[in-house]
Each structure stands twice: as C-alpha cells, then as structure tokens.
Amino acid sequence: MSRELIYQGKAKDLYTNPEDEDLIVTVYKDQATMLNGARKEILAGKGALNNQISSLIFEKLNAAGIRTHFIKQLSKTEQLNKKVAILPLEVVLRNVAAGSFSKRFGIEEGLVLKRPIVEFYYKNDELDDPFINDEHVMFLNIADGNDIAFLKEETRRINNLLKKWFDQIGLQLIDFKLEFGRDADGNIILADEFSPDNCRLWDAAGNHLDKDVFRRNLGSLTAVYEEVLERLQGLV
C-alpha cells in the first residue's frame, strides 16, 4: 500500500503512513507564502531547512518532557508524526513587541514585555485568522476552560525552554506561533512545526533571522534559515 495525501498545506503536505495508521508522514515544501497565500514563492531548500530545524527543536522538547506529535525525522524533507486532530487555533506568545502587536498598540518594535503575552487567533483562511479571546474559543467549541488554561501554561513552559536554547546560540526569541492537536486518547499535545517560518529571531545586532526577511524583502531567506540551523546544531 502506498502513501495517500491527507492534506495539502502552504508549507507542508500530510500523508497517511500505511505501516501504522496512528502515524502520518509530513513533507516540508519549498514554498514561502504571506498574506494568507496572496504572495507565493518557491525557495529551493527551504523545506529541508525547516524540517531539520523543527525536528531538532521537537526532539529537544520531547526530551524536556513536553508532549508533542513528533516521532522522528525520516529524511531531509520528511518527518513521522502522531496523527492528531488539530485545534483550529494559532497560539501566539510574545516576549518582545513586534509585528501585528506593535501595529495594534502603536508600540515600537523591540520593547521587552514585562510578562510574556499569550494570544489566540482563530485558524480560518476565509476569515483571515482573526484575533480572538478565551470566550470566543469556548463559544466556537474549540476548547473548554481547562483546555485553555493548559494551552496557556504549556505555551509558557515551551517559551521558557526555547528562550533558553536560543539565548545559548546568541538569538533573541521575540515571538512565535504554536498549534496543538488532540491525540487518539483526547490529550492535547504540541503539533505542527517550530521553525523561523513561525517565530521571530533577532541576533545581537538586531538582524532578523526569520520569515520577516521574506515579508519585508530583507535578503535571502534560505541563507538566514541555514544560519539558524547551523547555530542550533552547535547546541549541546
């Protein structure tokens, strides 16, 4: 039996895993998009870089006791994941003001927030992923009060780990987006990916080593992703 396509995303495609139907194969693609897919470009090597970066981070998160969908990296562009039902929620954590937060509140990018802020966005392409609060999450039947408390706490725990690792390689973790899913037992676990596509990383000189390079036309995206991977590979 061969793999069958389950879902075609902007940056990844998901396939069945005929050897074990509780698992799926995720294939990272070379496509970069922004504005909900309105701008699209093929950047050779991006898929392999994101798969390697995300695999390395998820391995470390698993080892630190965070429950995730990550099983193992299969090849440069493929990984094996637990099958989950993704919650239609983008969970964003911000350590430093940037991007839409700076725009919304008229605050200069770079202001360090006294306490990291967790935000929810409703994953819905037709609605352009609107900003929502806890009560909207419950209204939409995405998660109950206990689940919401767990999502916020787990995201803060993950932030503490990530911030420490990026700090060790000279990068400041500004903000990031996570996605969670329910596994076969109904547990909420971390899913999707962690790569410079869904976080902001600044070096000591204030250079952007993330997807803002593409969004703001700051240079070669794959060159900075390569640098992030090389720095992460030096982590002990």
Ligand code: TMP
């Ligand atoms: P924002 O400042 O544009 O709201 O983005 C906050 C963080 O979330 C940033 O690290 C980029 C990430 N993000 C995604 O991964 N996907 C998205 O669709 C959006 C809007 C942001």
